[in-house]
Amino acid sequence: MTDLLRSNLLVPCDRFLSQVDGARLDCVSDAVAVLLAHRAVPDVRAVFARDWRFELRDMPTGPAQVALPPDDQDERLARRTGWRLDWRATDPGTAVDHWRAAPAADAPIVVVGDAYHLPWLPYYRREHMEHGFVVDGLGTDGTVHIVDPYENPTEWGRAVPTVTGVDFDTLTPALSAGRWAMLTATGTAPEPGDPRGQIAANVAAVRAAADSRAYERFVADHAPAGRLELENLTLQTWLIARNRSLHARWLADLPAGATDAGFVARFARIERGWHRAMESAYLALRRVRSGRRAPGAALDALRAATTAEVELARAPGSGQE
Known part of the structure; x- marks a missing residue:
């Protein structure tokens, strides 16, 4: 951390962790939320x-998957935030060369990599999956300063909001098929919120999904x-439960x-039903993985x-008619 401060490449984002729903958003969206809070x-x-x-x-x-986060989330965020x-x-x-300019310009970045190679996560060396986190500083000694708001219980322990430093060479295996982004201003004012209109649009969308037999x-x-x-x-139910x-x-x-x-x-009862x-x-x-038959309770709860x-x-x- 001292080296990061000395290099003047630190945009400390840990102060925004309390503003982010790390236990309700997916792991990329909560990292994006940190950038928006910044x-x-x-x-x-x-x-x-x-x-x-x-x-x-x-x-x-x-089987089909739910579109969460929605395919057009980046466009929605642009309209809603500017x-x-x-x-x-x-x-x-070349990542370090690109990333070095971002904190220097007061622009932390979101990085998506393979959780299997990220040592602060319980998925480390256990499960391959995309994972998002924030890079808000680079040290002259090769240390990457990371802020990760994600929170989730796993079978290997709990992922918790984390602030840490990782040597870039340690991070490299996670990046081979990854991506990264910074925020740029759209130049337009954010669209105003309209709760009643939003709720009406939501209900119409869910009715349309039901009419198209998507739930069935x-x-x-x-x-x-x-x-x-x-x-x-x-x-899929994990994604829906967090979203609800x-x-x-x-x-x-x-x-x-x-409303x-x-x-x-x-x-609120809908939310509890998806958690069940x-x-x-x-x-x-877990029963099926152990060679036993799946209980009927899973499909009953889904229905x-x-x-x-x-x-x-x-x-x-x-x-809200």
Whole structure:
């Protein structure tokens, strides 16, 4: 840290950790939230939390996946904040040269790499998966200063918000197929928030998803309850549960009169239902991995969560008519 300060390449971002929902966002989005907080975006929760959707991505093989984060998230963030992510592929051979200019220009960066090679995570040398973190400083001794707001319980221990320094050579294996970005100003004012309009748009989107049978297809895709389906279901319900938890907190924080209190209370039950589905899917996956048959509780919990979500969207008054 002393070397980082001496090199004048530190843009300390750890002070923004308390503003970020590291336990509710995915690992890339929470790193992006740190960058937005650094740019003084006043509410880095709302810009991620205000959407309630159920959109599917069809996969070449295997069951469908939910579009979380949404495919157009970068565009949504640009409209809502006035800041756009400029993504670039990471070349470990030239990364330091590119990154060095960013903190010097008061511009921390978000990096996405392979969690298997990131020593501060419980996934280290255990599981390959994309993981996002913030680089807010580079030392002349090759130390990369990292701020990681991510929080999640895993089977190998809990990932917790972390501030650390890692030698660049240690970090290099994680970067070979990675990417990085900094924020650039769009030059346009952020769009104003409209909670009632947003809620109406959300309800309409969920009704449309139900009408297109997206929920039914998602359940049917996972009904075989084999290892492939349960591995996918565990990840998908994890994403949905975190997303619904974030949205529930946004609804609860709205000022009085912005929405109906009954709708907020019913959405809180939706959130709990997805957490039960996530826990049931994980337990079923562990049973299948041990050679046993999946219990029916996993699909029961999934059906209950999807049914409750559709019923809320279709309930009279949910669209704030």
